Amino acid sequence: xxxxxxxxxxxxQAKGATYADIRIxxxxxxxxxxxxxxxxxxxxxxxxxxxxxxxxDGAWGFASSHRLENAEIDRVAALAVAIxxxxxxxxxxxxxxxxxxxxxxxxxxxxxIDPFQVSLEKKIDYLLRSDKEARAVxxxxxxxxxxxxxxxHKIFASTEGSYIEQTLTETxxxxxxxxVSEGEMQxxxxxxxxxxxxxxxxxxxxxxxxxxxxARRVAEEAVALLSAPQCPSGVxxxxxxxxxxxxxxxxxCGHPIELDRVFGTEAAYAGTSFLTPEKFxxxxxGSKIVNIVSDAVTPGGLGTYGYDDEGVPAQTxxxxxxxxxxxxxxxxxxxxxxxxxxxxxxxxxxxxxRADGWxxxxxxxxNNVSLLPGTWTLDDVIADTDDGIYxxxxxxxxxxxxxxxxxxxTELAYEIKKGKRGRMVKNATYTGMTPKFWAGCDAxxxxxxxxxxxxxxxxxxxxxxxxxxxxxxAPARFRNVxxxxxx
Amino acid sequence: xxxxxxxxxxxxQVLRQAKADQTEVMVAGTDSHLTRFAxxxxxxxxxxxxxxxxxxxxxxxxxxxxxxxxxxxxxLRKLVRSAETVAGFxxxxxxxxSLPGPKPAQKVDVFVERTAECTPVxxxxxxxxxxxxxxxxxxxxxxxxxxEANETYIxxxxxxxxxxxxxxxxxxxxxxxxxxxxxxxxxxxxxANLDPESVGRIAVEKALSSKNPTPIEPGEYTxxxxxxxxxDMLFTLGWMGLGALAVQEGRSFMNGKFGERITxxxxxxxxxxxxxxGLPLPFDFEGVPKQKVxxxxxxxxxxxxxxxxxxxxxxGKVSTGHSLPAPNTAGPIPLNLxxxxxKATKEEMLASTKRGIWVTRFHYTNILHPVQTxxxxxxxxxxxxxxxxxIVRPLRNLRFTQSILEAFSNIEALGKDxxxxxxxxxxxxxxxxxxxxxxxxxxxxxx
Numbered sequence: 001x002x003x004x005x006x007x008x009x010x011x012x013q014a015k016g017a018t019y020a021d022i023r024i025x026x027x028x029x030x031x032x033x034x035x036x037x038x039x040x041x042x043x044x045x046x047x048x049x050x051x052x053x054x055x056x057d058g059a060w061g062f063a064s065s066h067r068l069e070n071a072e073i074d075r076v077a078a079l080a081v082a083i084x085x086x087x088x089x090x091x092x093x094x095x096x097x098x099x100x101x102x103x104x105x106x107x108x109x110x111x112x113i114d115p116f117q118v119s120l121e122k123k124i125d126y127l128l129r130s131d132k133e134a135r136a137v138x139x140x141x142x143x144x145x146x147x148x149x150x151x152x153h154k155i156f157a158s159t160e161g162s163y164i165e166q167t168l169t170e171t172x173x174x175x176x177x178x179x180v181s182e183g184e185m186q187x188x189x190x191x192x193x194x195x196x197x198x199x200x201x202x203x204x205x206x207x208x209x210x211x212x213x214x215a216r217r218v219a220e221e222a223v224a225l226l227s228a229p230q231c232p233s234g235v236x237x238x239x240x241x242x243x244x245x246x247x248x249x250x251x252x253c254g255h256p257i258e259l260d261r262v263f264g265t266e267a268a269y270a271g272t273s274f275l276t277p278e279k280f281x282x283x284x285x286g287s288k289i290v291n292i293v294s295d296a297v298t299p300g301g302l303g304t305y306g307y308d309d310e311g312v313p314a315q316t317x318x319x320x321x322x323x324x325x326x327x328x329x330x331x332x333x334x335x336x337x338x339x340x341x342x343x344x345x346x347x348x349x350x351x352x353x354r355a356d357g358w359x360x361x362x363x364x365x366x367n368n369v370s371l372l373p374g375t376w377t378l379d380d381v382i383a384d385t386d387d388g389i390y391x392x393x394x395x396x397x398x399x400x401x402x403x404x405x406x407x408x409x410t411e412l413a414y415e416i417k418k419g420k421r422g423r424m425v426k427n428a429t430y431t432g433m434t435p436k437f438w439a440g441c442d443a444x445x446x447x448x449x450x451x452x453x454x455x456x457x458x459x460x461x462x463x464x465x466x467x468x469x470x471x472x473x474a475p476a477r478f479r480n481v482x483x484x485x486x487x
Numbered sequence: 488x489x490x491x492x493x494x495x496x497x498x499x500q501v502l503r504q505a506k507a508d509q510t511e512v513m514v515a516g517t518d519s520h521l522t523r524f525a526x527x528x529x530x531x532x533x534x535x536x537x538x539x540x541x542x543x544x545x546x547x548x549x550x551x552x553x554x555x556x557x558x559x560x561x562x563l564r565k566l567v568r569s570a571e572t573v574a575g576f577x578x579x580x581x582x583x584x585s586l587p588g589p590k591p592a593q594k595v596d597v598f599v600e601r602t603a604e605c606t607p608v609x610x611x612x613x614x615x616x617x618x619x620x621x622x623x624x625x626x627x628x629x630x631x632x633x634x635e636a637n638e639t640y641i642x643x644x645x646x647x648x649x650x651x652x653x654x655x656x657x658x659x660x661x662x663x664x665x666x667x668x669x670x671x672x673x674x675x676x677x678x679a680n681l682d683p684e685s686v687g688r689i690a691v692e693k694a695l696s697s698k699n700p701t702p703i704e705p706g707e708y709t710x711x712x713x714x715x716x717x718x719d720m721l722f723t724l725g726w727m728g729l730g731a732l733a734v735q736e737g738r739s740f741m742n743g744k745f746g747e748r749i750t751x752x753x754x755x756x757x758x759x760x761x762x763x764x765g766l767p768l769p770f771d772f773e774g775v776p777k778q779k780v781x782x783x784x785x786x787x788x789x790x791x792x793x794x795x796x797x798x799x800x801x802x803g804k805v806s807t808g809h810s811l812p813a814p815n816t817a818g819p820i821p822l823n824l825x826x827x828x829x830k831a832t833k834e835e836m837l838a839s840t841k842r843g844i845w846v847t848r849f850h851y852t853n854i855l856h857p858v859q860t861x862x863x864x865x866x867x868x869x870x871x872x873x874x875x876x877x878i879v880r881p882l883r884n885l886r887f888t889q890s891i892l893e894a895f896s897n898i899e900a901l902g903k904d905x906x907x908x909x910x911x912x913x914x915x916x917x918x919x920x921x922x923x924x925x926x927x928x929x930x931x932x933x934x
Contacts, residue, residue, distance in 0.1 A: 033816055038580045041814035042573045043552035049537065061607075063534040066556040079534055086607035087529040088523070090615050120576040128578070142736050144816070185858045191888035265525040267668075268661045269911060272852070274934070359535045398853045398886075400865040405886055405933035407863050409855050418746075419572040427856060431886070431931055462523050462631040464912040465535070485863075485888050485930050 004073060005157035008052050011077035015157060017054035017084070019097065020077075021158035024050045024068065025310060025358035030149040032118065034127040037135065042120070049358035052080045058094030059087035064359040096187060098336035099347055101159040103313060109169040110299060111202030113472020115149045116169075118203045123147050130211035132312040134177045137219035139226070142178040142337035143213055146196050147171075148456075149219045150468075152357075154309075162311040170302065170468065171205040172198030172456060175185040175215045181331030186225035186426060188218035188411050192243045193394050198468065199300045216329055219410055224424060231413055231428035237388035239381055239477045244410055245371065246453035246471035247394045252434040253285075253292055254369040254469065256403040257319055257327070258352075259334035261364075267309050269462050270403025274434065275325060277341050285325040286438030289374055292320035294329055296351060296367035301470035302454035303367030305354075310362055312351040319369065321436075329364050356465035368452055370472030374444025378475050388416040389483050391428050407431040407485060429485040449474035488603065489516050491539060491650045494640035497558060502644055504567040507544035507574060509586045510515060511643040513772060513812060515539045518603065518636045520609040525629035527618045529611060543568040543813045545586065548576035552814045584687055584799035587806060589646040592776035595653075596769045602654035602678040603636035609678075610634065613658065617687035621662050626694050628687070630660030634678055637914060641774035649774040655766055656681055657909045661868055662690040666700065666882065669693025670847055670868035672715065674909040674916065676766070693847060694871040697881040703872060705885065709843035709899075710927040711836050711873070714906035717826065718919035719849045720828040720862065720891045721756065722910070725821045727857045729758075729782050729811065731797035732818020740860050740892060742789040750895035752786040753829060758821035760808065765823045765907060766916035770808060772815075777808035782821065786896075794819040828920040829901025836900050836923040838876040844885070844929070845878060860891040865933065886931035899923045 005022050012020035026048045031043035033151050050073070051064035061084025063076045127145040134143035149171055156164040174196030176189045191197040191209050240248060256273040260266050275283070285292075296305050296314035305314055310332055319327045328339065329352035338345045353362035382390065396409040413428035414421045452470040458467055489497075494514045501512040523531040540563065541554040551574030555566050571809030594604040610632045621628035649854035656678035662669050671689035673681050728739030740749070760777030761769045770776050773795055781789050794810030797819055809819035837845070844866075866885050871878045902921030909916050 031814070033814070035816055038582070039578045040580070041552075041578055042550070043554070044569050044573060044815045045553070046555040046557075047539075048555075048557060059532075060530065061532055065536045065559075067536075083532045083534060083607045086611040087532045089522065089608070089611040090527070090529045090618050092526070092528045120573065124576065125580070141738070176753060178736070178738060180745075180858075183858055185738045185856075193656050263526065264627060264629060264663070265530050267525055267627070267663060268523075268631060268659060272663075336505075359537060361533055363531075396853045396855050396863065398851045398865070400884055400886075400933045401850050401867055402933070405865065405884070405931055407886060407888070407931070426543045429855065430886075433933070442511060459912075462531075462911070463519065463521050463535075463633070 001155050004068060005155065007070060008073050008077050009159050010156060012052060012054045012081055015078050017056045017081050019055040019159055021054060021156065022050055022052050023358060024155040026153045027357055028151045031061055032123055032127060033144060034131045035144050035147045037131055039124055047357065051358045052077050053361055054080045054084050056081045056084035057088035058303050059084050059091045060095060061087060062361045075449065083338045095333060096336045097332045100160045101310065101312050101332065103307065103311055104163050107166045109167065109200045111169055113203040115171045115203040116151065124157035126206065130175050130215045133212050133215035134175060134219040136216060136368045137223055137253045139179050139223035140177055140219050141180040144173045147173050147206060148196055151195060156309065156311045158311055164307050164311050166306050168200060168305055169202065170198055170200050171203060172196040172454065173206045173209050173211055175211045175218065175221045177219040179226050181226045184226050186222050188222040189393055190214045190218045192453055193411060194457060198456045199302050200304045201300050219424055225412065225426045228424045228426040231484045232426040233390065235480055237385050237477055237479050237481050238389045238481045238483060239388060239475055241392040241475050242449065242451055242473045243453050243475040244391055244394050245476055247397060248408065249292065249369055249371050249471045249473060250366065250455055250469060251399045252406055254366040255331050259328040259330045259338060262328065263334060263337060266460065270460050274402040274404050277338065279325055280342055281326055283325040284323055285320045285435060286323045287441045288323045289444055290320055290323045290438055290441050291372040292369065293317065293372060294319050294367055295476045297454055298368050301368035301452040302456065303470040308351040309355045310349060310353040312349045316480065329366065332366050351406045354467060358466060360465045363465065365467040366469040368470035368472060370450045370452065373447040373450040373474045376443045376445050378445050379448060381445065381477050382416055382421055383419040385416045385477065386418060388430060390414045390421060397419050404434050424458060430481050430483045431485050432481055437481065440481065441476055442479055443477040445474035445476065488518055488638055494638060494650065497532060498640055498642040500560065500563050501542055501567055504564050505644060505789060506545065507546050507571050509545040509644050511543040511586050513541040514640045516638045521543040521631055521633040522607065522614055523631045524614050524618065526627050527622050532607060541552055541812060542566050543569040544574045546574045548579045548581060548583045549574045550583060550805050551577060582800060584795060586645055586826045587647060587773050587795050588645045589777050590776050592649050593761045595761050595763060595769045597653040597668040597676045597763055599654045599677040602634050602656045602676065605634040605678050614753050616683040617660055620687040621692050624691055624695060626662050626664050628662045629658055632658045635914060641770065641772065643774065647774035649770045655909065655914045658683055658686050660686055660690045662694040664694050664698055667694050667697035668868045669697060674907050697869050700881040700883045703885045704773055705745060705929040705931055707926045707928050709840055709925045711833065711840065711843060711845045712922050712924065713802040713847050714919050714921050715848040715908055716846050717922050718908040718917040719852055721826055721919050722917045723852060723854065723862060724860065724891050725824050727854060727860060729791050729821050730819045731791050731793045734791050735800060737795060738857060740858055741788050741791055742805050747788055748786045749788045749892055750786045751784060751898045753898045753901055754783055754786050755827035755896045756783040757781045757825050758792060758823050759825060760823040764905065765918050766909065766914055767823065770814040773810040775806045775808040775810065780807050792819045794822045822915050825918045828905045830903050831900040833902055833921050834914060837873060840873045840876060843873040844882065845873055860877060860889065862891055863888045884933045885929040887928060888930040894924050894927060897925045899925055
């Protein structure tokens, strides 16, 4: 592989590149889905290729191919340089990558049981048991139990001297139960919605989350929701469970701290950010108990890796400290740009550049952007709430292009009256504006409730890229929130 | 692009290796290029060459799928063995029927050489036309200019053999001022049909006219939705409930409504994979020719689309050619949607509106309730207040929470032009007119 990498870098430089890197990536996947007692999906995927990223004439170019052979490397390197030179037609200034990054190393996801080595029979049996439990509940129309595995073997080499090899392994599981009645449909999911909960690690992840032991409970909840009353409308206190709060952090903190959005380079698709550079270090993002970090090192997190796709070592960065906004997710280029505005900003990237495979360029992506735990128990938060709604598991999400106005729906909710959990309500929604919402956060549960929830479906970029991100969260309470937006 | 004969050769290599009772192979090649710009400069500029091979093996009533992108004989042999091995581990699926047999699909000529051959310099020059207009007006332009050639070959051991190739070119731009933005887009199979200057001009005009937006109380308003906003709702409707699996599982808004009125009578929606006004693919991912299917006719629920699996579950049904690639648990989906245009121009819709809101497009829409077709999302890139037939001032963006079928029941006028909107993620196109709709529900606003 070193020969291929060296050839690509040499060719790019010979054609005029002042910087070049190559990523050679093999992605293997395995997906199994049991739907209503039938194994509807049993598929293996394997995609392999390389992408060459260059700076030439002070501008970026990138080209990629699935054929890793000498002649194709030469063609793709030359094309990447030609593309960079075309980019230079409209450049305002030369690309500035800041200090050089030269790292040689390896990283492999720690795991106990290699999930690709576990027999298909064992995995199918696990899902069939989950499916059987879900469908044992009368009224269930569709039960889906899924297991997904992904392994990325990545080589990164650059003209600055980096050569890094990583093998990242992910395991994910989930069960989704659908109950239907006249004009009504309700779903419940476990451990998280939209397919599955996922983390870096081995098959032990699947066993820990025990789908068969939880499928019947969520099935009963789905059926009960059909006849539950509609979530009332009004302004009240809400308590969000960990998975819903993880997505709230993702949408209303994780995206607006991406420095490429802040600088406008994602404006055409995902949008920009309300956390503009003048707010850096000088903006009250939330209440004093709100502490948020970005990290790529927490074991098991879906956003955990050894190096990002610019070859920068994984690290931890404070994002919100005691409610104050103090940090962004950065790339080499945007870190250098920020420093021109804020001379005290870090000179180096905090390793947030990731690409969705060999055929995409790295862009700034969340790793594990997490709300740190507080001091409460969930029972105490409920007991301390006179009137409110406890909302569980995300059902829908939508947020504006600056990440201010959001609206979320959850699968399940309970009223809270005089410190006690009351009746179940359906179609719960809440809406708000980001800083006001986080300013109303007055109770966060302790580390016993904290977990890094995986979001394996974060879309961004043109052409589109999907990233796998993690979000540590424990249940928390927010005051004065508008709930019940649906008619 | 490898061409039909090379793709056929790859498919035949796979079928020759196969030992399963039935085998299907899909070979899909793409050469795609995208020049992306922001803050009035090209900041990302990419190219991709790939060929994906997907094999579905059927052993009795068991099925397995394997996919890869390596084309050596050894790699293809491994792929076939993988698909057959995983099929062997399957449980019997009593509902699994046969792969489809051969049927001729209509040929649609949508491959334009100059789109396939478009160079990075040509795209950069097109982008520069937009950037110049933006700079001249002290605005910031962002967007993407993409060109793509793609080809698909489907074959199976029962004799199916179908090949299609096409090209797509598209430009999208968002041009921003201090507190305003404008949007415009265009897509075509022929890059020569794209006019970057026209796209840039529309977006610049919107960015200038939406400066200093003011708030308005959320509530129910008459709206004029431009084509992109209508296409967003149409595409969502297709995913939510216009496929047979959603109906068979009782989770579609079409359940119990066939033959009944579900929208206003101005609404007729169909799917047609061979209509060159869209982005055609004349057969599905099982190689079955796509039929033109009328889904809603003059407001009455008529049909949903089928693949082989869902057709096999109902007496007298045949696949309409709407399968997605295997393995597929979403069921058949209409991917070439059209909504019948009306007779009004957008200017006429505006002139006839006493008070209302003009919406350029939606942002980040998501389904709240699929059976009630309730959707939420934000407006973006040009939202204006209409009074007495005129646009009087720009508005801050609004959040809507609205049933699509209810909105389609309240359509007062449809635009006379059908516009092709390309999906951001795939070469899938939806053709929609603009619409004037009363009592559209806005539930929030933003800064």
